[in-house]
Amino acid sequence: MTSRQSAVGSRQSAVVSRQSQSSVRTLDVSMLAPGGFGHRSLMWWGTLGLVLIEGTMFALAIGAYFYLRSRNTYWPPQNIAPPDLTWGTLNLLVLLASAVPNELAKKAAEHVDLRAVRVWLVVCLVFGLAFNLVRVFEFLHLNVTFSNDAYGSIVWLLLGLHTVHIATDVADTGVLTALMFIGPVEEKRFVDVQENAVYWYFVVFTWLPIYGVIYWAPRII
C-alpha cells in the first residue's frame, strides 16, 4: 500500500509542509446526491450518443434512397404502385399518440412516483405492441418486395431499420416494466425510465422523415 499511496502522499505532503502541519484543503463531496436526473446523469449522455449514431444511420439510409432515386428514370419503377397510405398513416397516428403516455411516464419517473410509473409504462407497452402489430400490415402493403429491384431494397431497408428500433424499444420497455413490478426498485431505476422515454421520443421523431420518404416521396417529389 505504501508505494501506491506515495503518489498522493508525497504530493500532498508537500502541500502540508508549506501550511500548518495538520491540514490540507479539501473539497467534501459526501453531501452530494447519489445520482441525478436528465442531462445531469451519465445515462442521458450515453443515450444521446446512441441517438447520434442511430440518427446518422437513418440520415445516411435516407441519403441512399434519394441517391438511388437520382440514378433511376422511373421511381417507383413502372408497374409498381407506391406503398398504400392506410397502414403507414395509421401507424403515424398511433406513434404520435404514444407520446402522451410516454410523457406521463417520464413525468412520473421524475417525481419518483412508482404507482404512476407502473401505470404509464404498461400503457406505453400496449402502444408499442400495437405499433409493431400495425407494422406487419405496413410491410404487407408496400406493394414491392426487397428482391424486386433497388427501389424495393431501399424501401424495405428504411422500414426494416425503423422496425428494429421499435421492436428493441418495446423489448426494453417490457423489461423495465417487469423490473418496476418485481423490484428491487431503486431511485436510479427511475432515471432508466426517464431515459427510456427520451429514447422513445427519438424513435417517434425519426418515423416522421422516414414515413415521409417511404409514403410520400414516390407520390409528390
Add this chain to the structure above:
Amino acid sequence: MRDPDHELPPVREDPEQLEQTWADPPGLVGWITTVDHKRIATRYLVTAFAMFLLGGVLASLMRLQLSRPENTLFGPDFYNQLFTTHGTNMMFLFAVPVTQALGIYLVPLMVGSRNIAFPRMVAYSYWLYLGGCLMLWIPFLLNTGPDMGWFSYTPLAELLYTPTKRADVWAQMITFTEVAGLAVAVAIVVTVLKLRAPGMSLNRIPIFVWGMVVQSFMIIFAMPAVMLASTCLILDRLANTHFFDVDRGGDALLWQHLFWFFGHPEVYIIFIPGTAMVSTIVTTFSRRHIFGYLAVVMSLVSTGFIGFGLWVHHMFATGLPKLGESFFTAASMVVAIPTGIQFFCWIATLWSGRVKISTPFVWILGFFWVFLIGGLTGVMLASVPLDLQVHDTYFVVAHLHYVLIGGTVFPLFGSFYYWWPKFTGRMMNAALGVASFLCFFVGFNLTFFPMHLLGLHGMPRRVYTYPPDAGWTTMNGLELVGVAFMTLGVILFIVDAWSSLRAGVAASDDPWQAGTLEWATSSPPPAYNFLHPLTVAGREPLWDNPPDQPIVVGLRSDVRDVLVTHVMDAEPDHRVEFPEPTKWPLLTALSTSALFVGSIFTAWAVVYCAVPLFVSMTGWFWPKHPGETGTQAWPIAHRTLPMPSEPPSGRAA
C-alpha cells in the same frame, strides 16, 4: 515512507477498504469479469499490438514476393488475400483499436476519474473486437481471407464476382469492429464530459483528451456509414436485394459514396489521436505549456469537421461532375491548414522551451519528418490531374503509409515509451529505444520512399508480380532491405519491453516530470486510480496547482463511488455508484457474435440469435442488489456545490 508530521488529515477514505471495493476477484474469474478500464485497455493494447505484428508479417510476405520480377513464391489468389487482409487488419483491427485503447487507459486518469463511463460496455467492446480479429484471421488461415481490397468495392464484392464467403467474412468483420469502436467512442465522450476532476473546465482539458474526444465524435458520425454499407452488401449477397446491382436499378458508386463517407474520416480518426500524443510529449519534453493551446484544440476540432467534406477525392477517377471535383479538391487542400497550424505550434513550443531529448521524444522527431512528407503528397493528390495520373499506383501506397505510419505508428511508439513507466511501473532502456527508433525510421524510409518513384514510373498497386524489363526491380529490391530494418526495429522494441518487464528499473510516479493528472498517482495506478481525487487549477495541474489546491474527499470507500461533474466547468454535481465486475458483457458479446457469424450463412440467424441476445442483455441490466438509497428518494433539487473548505479543515475521524 510517509513522514508522520506530514500525515494527511483524517478523512473518510479507508485505503484498505477502497482497495477491497475496487479489486477484481482473483484469477481467471477476475480476468473475465473485470470492468477496470486499465485492465481492459491493457488487453486491447496487447491484442492490437499482436495484430500489428501479424499485419507486418503479411506486409513482409508481399515485399518478399515483389522483391524480384516474375517471382513464383505466391500466386495471384493468395496475393489478393495478402494485401486485402493486411489493409483490413491494419485499418480496422490495429490502428483504430490501438488508439482507442490508449484512450481507455489514459482518459479516465487524465481527467482524474476512478473509472471510465459505462465500464461494462467497454468490457463488452473488447470481446467484440476480439471476435472481429478472429473473424478476419481464422478465415484467412482457412484460405477464405477477403480478396477484394480493403475497401471491398462493388461490383467485385457482389455475389456474381465473389461467389465464396470471402466478402461476407469482410462485411461481418466490419460489424464486429465498428460496434466495438462505437461503444468505446461513446464511453470516452461521456467520461470527458461528465467525469472530469473539479476545476477542469473545457479550456483546461489536456490536449490528448481533446484528441480522443474529436476522434470519438468522428467515429460516432463516420462508422454508421460503413456499417450501413456492409449491411447492404451482405443483404445483396445473401437476401437477394439490389442496392449495388446496376441491372436492377442499383448503383455500384453508392458503395463508394457510403464507404468513403466513412473511409476518409477514418484517416483522421487514426491520426488525430496521433497528433494529440505528439502535443502531449512535446509539451512534457519542452518543459513548458504548449504554445497556442486554443489554436491546437481548434485545429483538432476543425480537422474533425473538414474530414467529413473530403470523401469524394477518393473517387476522382470515377467520372464525377467537374464542379464536384473542384469542390473536393479545395476541401482537400483546406484540411492542410489546421495541420499546418499544429506544426507551427509544435515548433514554437520547442523553440521557446527547454528541450530534453529522450526516447519518446526521438520518435516524435521521426513523426515530424514522415508525417510532413505524407501531408505534402496529400496536397499533391488533392489536385485532380495529378490524382488521375497516379491513381492506383504505388505513389498512393507511399502517400497513405507516410500519413498513417507517420501520423500514428511513430507517435504510438513514442507513446509506448512515454507511458510505459505508468503502465508497468518499470522504465525502458533508453539506448535500446533509440536503436529501435533508428532501425525503424531508416527502414521505413527505405521501404516507402522508393514507392513514390515507383508510382511515378507507373507501377500499379495490387499486382502480384511484374516483368523484369519494367525498370522496377532495383527499387523493389531496396524496399526488402527496408523491411529488414523495420523488422529489426520492432524486434528491438519487443526485447526492450520484455527485459523492462523482467528486470527494468522501477519507475517513480512521475519519471518525466510531466504535468497531467495520470502522473499524480502511483505507477502502475491502483484499481481505484486515485486515493484522493485531485482538483485542478490549470492545464498542467502538476505544474500549475498552487500548494493549497484542495483534494476531493467524501467519496465512499465501501462502494464504487465516482464523482460526476458538470459539463462546462466541471463543478461537482453528484456521485454515482459504478458497476462491480460482471460476466454479462462476455455473455452478451458471445450471443452478439453468434448473431453476426450466423448471419453470414442465413438471414434467419438474426431472428434466432436475437433470443440469447435479449436474455444476456436483460441479465446485464437486471439489478443484482439494492443500492445505497434503496427506494428512498434522492434530494432531487439538491445542487449545492460544496466549497473547498478553508484551512484548517479536515473531517473528524
